[in-house]
Amino acid sequence: MSKESIRTPLGKVRGLGSAKHGAGHFIKQRVSAIALLFLVPWFLISLIGAVRGGYDHALAWLADPINAVLTLLAVGGALYHMRLGMQVVVEDYIGKHSTKNFLLIVNTFICVVLFVAAAYAVLKVAAI
């Protein structure tokens, strides 16, 4: 039993084992989690205040330098964290190689597009 390898024949032929990135992923997921532990509560409470006064109030809120920087940190941190999280979900449930890789690429694209859109929006309002 102990001598029997659990590696597949194809895996042996390809010579692939661990990708050696597991620990890095684990640490990034948790470091971003620690940042979000502080950023998300601030963002949630601050955003509720911002949405209550209509468009002009929202615009003034976003133009404030502190709000702009913290918003970018919160949204950027969240997107970074969720890219890592969704990667694990895809890797866990999608067995088919091509589908899995396709979804992993889509996941990355979505997060990058959302970040660029958010960064554009915040900088357009706040960086005059």
Added chain:
Amino acid sequence: MSDWTDKRPMSPHTSIWKWHLTMASSILHRVTGVGNYLGIFVVVAWLFATAAGPDYYEPLAALTGSIWGQLILFGFTLSISYHLVNGFRHLMMDTGAGYKPKFASFTAALALVVAVMIAVAVWLLSGLVPGVDPLNMTGAA
């Protein structure tokens, strides 16, 4: 998972596992993580609409202000609240603490209760629910 041909041992599956609290909390953590993934689309849309002008902001505000919009936003609040509270529990457990089965089940239940309390408190205290504003956040006389 019909195309899964891997014969190697895999994690036990839900169909042959007895349900318990820590398992439910783990699944819920992942479900709310995916929920937050969807929810941030609304956040980025709001930021974008704010930058793009009233022509974009007002339709979005009407959408999020509708009854379905409000229900979705409350669900998003719940999802964030749970993922945040249970995420804190995860970080604590990453230090090696809290693995005794009874205590782990207790913190799993506690995270759920605290998360619901936070989400409900945020909505009731912030004046988001019409007619309910105990802290006078909307500034009404």
